[in-house]
Amino acid sequence: MPDLHRLQLHDDDRTMFRLAVPAFVALVSEPMFLLADTAVIGFLGTAPLAALSVAATVLQTVVGLCVFLAYATTATVARRLGAGDLRGALGDGVSGLWLAAALGVVLAGVTVAGAAPVVTAFGVTADVGAQATDYLQVSAAGVPSMLLVLAATGILRGLRDVRTPLVVVVAANLANIGLDVALVYGAGLGLVGSALGTVVAQSAAALALIVVVVRRARRNGAALRPHGRAVLSSAGSGLPLFVRTLTLRAVLVSATAAAATLPAASLAAQQITVTVVSVLAYGLDAVAIAAQAIIGRHLGAGDIASARRSTRRMVGWGVAGGVGAGAGLLAVTPWLPRLFTSDADVHSAAVAALVAVAFVQPVSGVVFVLDGVLIGAGDGRYLAVAGLLTVLVYGPAALLALTSGGGLAALWVAYGAWMLARAGTLLPRARGSQWLRTGAAPPGRTVTAR
Secondary structure (H helix, E strand, O other): OOHHHHHHOOOHHHHHHHHHHHHHHHHEEEEEEEEEHHHHHHHHOHHEEEEEEHHHHHHHHHHHHHOHHHHHHHHHHHHHHOOHHHHHHHHHHHHHHHHHHHHHHHHHHHHHHHHHHHHOOOOOOOHHHHHHHHHHHHHHHHHHOOOOOOOOHHHHHHHOOHHHHHHOOOOOHHHHHHHHHHHHHHHHHHHHHHHHHHHHHHHHHHHHHHHHHHHHHHOOOOOOOOOOHHHHHHHHHHHHHHHHHHHHHHHHHHHHHHHHOOOOHHHHHHHHHHHHHHHHHHHHHHHHHHHHHHHHHHHHHHHHHHHHHHHHHHHHHHHHHHHHHHHHHHHOOOOOOHOOOOOOOHHHHHHHHHHHHHHHHHHHHOOOOOOHHHOOOHHHHHHHHHHHHHHHHHHHHHHHHHOOOOHHHHHHHHHHHHHHHHHHHHHHHHHHOOOOOOOOOOOOOOOOOO
16 A cells, blocks of 8 residues: 655656646546536436436447547557657557547447437336437437547547647537537427537537647648558557446446336436546546556656556555545535435435445545556556456446345445455556566557558
8 A cells, every 4th residue: 555645746746747637627527518417407307317317328338438549549659659759659649530430430320220229228217218319319429529539639648738638628518518508498408408519519629639630640740541450450459448448337337227226316316426426537537547648658668667666656646536535525425416406315315325435436546547557558458357357246246235225325335346346456467567568569559650
């Protein structure tokens, strides 16, 4: 366990904070899209909020499974940069953009076609199901933009530019809030208006980030046309991270599916809890984002000693951040759900669930940092296998929670058991040396000429 009394700032910490602080603001801004939707829709009634819970879970799964577009690109670009190949770094990044565009078009079509049957599988009422389906089908138009934002953000993070994504995401978030209010209440479009507002805001964000990346690529002589081999290499290096993310999403989706078997108030409270957890997760993940760029660059330059030292420091800050997040959540939990609902039953269920979430945060702080370290090292295969193993822990824990009669709070205690299992797989790996592989390309990826 790191000694929190020794966390005096030095060069490693300053580098981390230069990357983590803007990343923190940008990451917290991302779930603000969902926070805005939840706050605006919550006062339309319990049924629309329950519909948003189901629809947002599905949409976040579709987009979240593609987070490797950001993570793998950050690690690849950072390694190339550490090896002194800026042109190659940008070329690999452009390949990631093409992959994001192709996946986005395919997944948008799949989302439209599969919206109704997927929502039905949650076992919700006809009214909730119809609204959730409408939200998903409208939101599908924004999936390509969402994936392009991921890929472009990954490129810029790898280049250690976290300010540009910050500015773009905050601007898009502010636009989304204004569009939500105007379309939901002003135009009277209800839940569909909320989905439409998010599509417009995300599309504008994607365009702004692509313009920045393309300008840098041209300035450094990197190719802009798609190269089949490079795009396939990008997809191949991201596949283990896709599996890793699939296991994470499987836990959250199954939690919402389990909450759907509880009273409607519990399902609505689940949406509030997931929203808050997302904000906390993105906040804690700021150090992990910094770790991806820092570790990738150290290993690209062949500097194993610095990679080890930076890892120790960032784990210490992860613990500190987790303790702070948990204490802060406990302090605001009694009144926080009132920002989203006036229903007493929903409020009561959300408070109990959020207390359980608060006690998990210190462990989450360690898990997120080590996850970022291993992603930055290109250790995706291990993360994929570890993810599959931890899902085996969550399944029985969630089943026990449902049969215990503990309601929504018990489901989030099961989430805590899963987080402990993740820590049990990541800590031994970080102490070892198998992930400390150096070179211009992450393991499993071939360096191509640019």
